[in-house]
Amino acid sequence: MNVLLDLTIGILTQGFMYALLSYGVYITYKILDFPDLTVDGSFPLGAAVTAVMLTRGVNPYLTLPLVFVVGALAGLLTGWIHVKLGIRDLLAGIITMTALFSINLQIAGSNLIVDRSVDTLFTAAPTMLLLGSFTLIQRKLMVTFLVALVFKILLDLYFKTKNGLLLRAVGDNSVLVTSLAKDKGRVKIIGLVIANALVALSGALVCHEQRAFSSTMGTGQVVFGLATVIIGATLFKKWGFIKGTTAAVAGSIIYKACIQVAISLGLPANLLKLITAVLFLVILVYGNRRKEQVSGHA
Amino acid sequence: MLELRNITKTYNPGTLTEMCLFQDLTMTVEQGEFVSIVGSNGSGKTSLLNIICGSIPVEQGQVLVAGEDITKMEEYKRYQRIGRVYQNPAMGTCPHLTLFENMSLADHKGKSFGLSPGVNRHRLRVYQEQLSLLGLGLENKLDVLVGTLSGGQRQAVALLMATMTPLDFLILDEHTAALDPKTAESIMILTDQMVRRKKLTAIMVTHNLRYAVEYGNRLVMMNQGKIILDLKEDEKRKGSVEDILHIFNEISIECGN
Numbered sequence: 302m303n304v305l306l307d308l309t310i311g312i313l314t315q316g317f318m319y320a321l322l323s324y325g326v327y328i329t330y331k332i333l334d335f336p337d338l339t340v341d342g343s344f345p346l347g348a349a350v351t352a353v354m355l356t357r358g359v360n361p362y363l364t365l366p367l368v369f370v371v372g373a374l375a376g377l378l379t380g381w382i383h384v385k386l387g388i389r390d391l392l393a394g395i396i397t398m399t400a401l402f403s404i405n406l407q408i409a410g411s412n413l414i415v416d417r418s419v420d421t422l423f424t425a426a427p428t429m430l431l432l433g434s435f436t437l438i439q440r441k442l443m444v445t446f447l448v449a450l451v452f453k454i455l456l457d458l459y460f461k462t463k464n465g466l467l468l469r470a471v472g473d474n475s476v477l478v479t480s481l482a483k484d485k486g487r488v489k490i491i492g493l494v495i496a497n498a499l500v501a502l503s504g505a506l507v508c509h510e511q512r513a514f515s516s517t518m519g520t521g522q523v524v525f526g527l528a529t530v531i532i533g534a535t536l537f538k539k540w541g542f543i544k545g546t547t548a549a550v551a552g553s554i555i556y557k558a559c560i561q562v563a564i565s566l567g568l569p570a571n572l573l574k575l576i577t578a579v580l581f582l583v584i585l586v587y588g589n590r591r592k593e594q595v596s597g598h599a
Numbered sequence: 600m601l602e603l604r605n606i607t608k609t610y611n612p613g614t615l616t617e618m619c620l621f622q623d624l625t626m627t628v629e630q631g632e633f634v635s636i637v638g639s640n641g642s643g644k645t646s647l648l649n650i651i652c653g654s655i656p657v658e659q660g661q662v663l664v665a666g667e668d669i670t671k672m673e674e675y676k677r678y679q680r681i682g683r684v685y686q687n688p689a690m691g692t693c694p695h696l697t698l699f700e701n702m703s704l705a706d707h708k709g710k711s712f713g714l715s716p717g718v719n720r721h722r723l724r725v726y727q728e729q730l731s732l733l734g735l736g737l738e739n740k741l742d743v744l745v746g747t748l749s750g751g752q753r754q755a756v757a758l759l760m761a762t763m764t765p766l767d768f769l770i771l772d773e774h775t776a777a778l779d780p781k782t783a784e785s786i787m788i789l790t791d792q793m794v795r796r797k798k799l800t801a802i803m804v805t806h807n808l809r810y811a812v813e814y815g816n817r818l819v820m821m822n823q824g825k826i827i828l829d830l831k832e833d834e835k836r837k838g839s840v841e842d843i844l845h846i847f848n849e850i851s852i853e854c855g856n
Contacts, residue, residue: 480682481705481707
């Protein structure tokens with residue numbers, strides 16, 4: 302029974318940590334209609350910066366705002382390449398992602414392990430003061446839940462502002478944004494900046510949790526993000542009142558649960574990415590089918 | 600006042616398909632004029648609008664608005680004082696935003712989009728009043744996603760949104776062409792009312808010669824990048840659809856259409 306409970310807590314923690322990545326992909330893919338591959342680079346970027354800072358003794362809480370800024374810069378680079386240099390969206394992301402692979406290694410030096418003696422988000426003073434009576438895995442769950450919740454609320458609020466409305470408009474009909482005398486390129490860049498800041502933050506949380514950075518930890522994160530957003534959107538389509546951010550969290554948890562179950566059933570970890578790819582394909586095909594059926598009825 | 604001075608525009612310069620559309624084109628639109636532009640396909644009507652709005656660059660010549668040279672100004676900046684309604688009703692609105700959100704966007708055109716609330720409930724009454732003037736019952740549908748409205752309704756909303764803030768010009772780019780005849784007629788009537796009520800300067804490209812004759816106070820016919828007929832107020836009133844059609848057919852036959 303305890304094993305099952307621990308497993309559930311583990312899945313939820315994973316789900317909440319990666320929910321930030323899902324928010325980012327939700328912004329680029331769903332709102333901006335921009336398939337942003339930067340994610341595969343900005344996610345490990347967040348982890349690399351975090352691992353280095355933790356190792357150097359930077360306050361664990363301070364790592365989060367710093368990672369947020371660094372991730373934002375990655376988004377800014379993709380946006381600049383796309384908007385100012387006129388490179389196609391997919392290629393702009395690939396360029397930044399490729400560059401980040403080297404940059405991440407430059408930052409971290411190599412794959413990094415954060416020493417057990419170093420405090421993380423889950424073991425540093427304020428957390429211990431508030432949640433000290435809980436076990437480590439319980440604390441991990443609470444802290445990651447809190448972070449995911451705070452950013453969900455912030456994003457939902459942002460989408461309701463004028464700036465957020467313009468962001469939603471640019472993905473929906475960029476011609477209209479131009480007609481409103483607004484530079485649609487700038488609006489896209491803002492979206493990419495916010496999205497990659499969130500993705501990097503997700504990488505930071507994972508680094509706090511695993512106490513490790515590896516240069517390959519970004520591989521497949523875009524696909525993961527897309528899958529969670531599409532799972533969430535597909536599941537909650539019928540309930541119009543469910544927000545996109547909520548659907549993204551749910552998608553993230555469901556996805557992590559599926560993977561965990563597969564591993565528990567004896568799936569070799571080496572096959573994970575293959576399974577991810579196949580799962581993603583199935584989701585996409587299923588999504589298309591539904592779309593066709595809907596338009597067939599209309 | 601809008602002035603196009605000695606505009607030269609070439610498509611695909613330096614290639615086998617090079618095509619000089621405008622050579623030394625000059626045209627002036629006075630404050631308060633409602634110009635209808637007609638002409639066969641490829642005569643340069645839409646290119647003319649795109650040059651005014653800055654959607655395409657020109658090789659030579661100048662575009663002046665109220666004496667200010669805007670030839671080099673970026674497209675989005677020009678829309679500060681230009682409203683545009685497109686042929687495709689989907690272009691003028693955001694389908695996945697509600698009518699209220701769409702109206703709020705248009706209401707805020709040209710200002711900065713910061714972190715204040717995107718929609719303002721206090722403006723609801725104003726939007727309802729403006730929508731009720733369309734006579735489509737949209738004043739009760741402010742919470743509906745615009746994508747669920749019909750093409751005619753969306754075009755009416757697009758027209759309203761394009762004219763919500765003060766404008767130097769209203770650009771109408773075949774804005775009734777994608778609608779059924781009855782809807783097109785009612786959009787045309789709405790346009791006319793809107794232009795009169797707000798005393799707008801408007802430039803309308805249309806394939807409908809009857810609209811060109813019946814509406815507006817100036818008629819321009821274009822052929823192969825040249826203005827071949829320019830009827831002002833009085834001359835235009837004397838002209839009939841048949842007369843215009845006659846001239847139109849002559850140029851079309853000359854071109855071998």
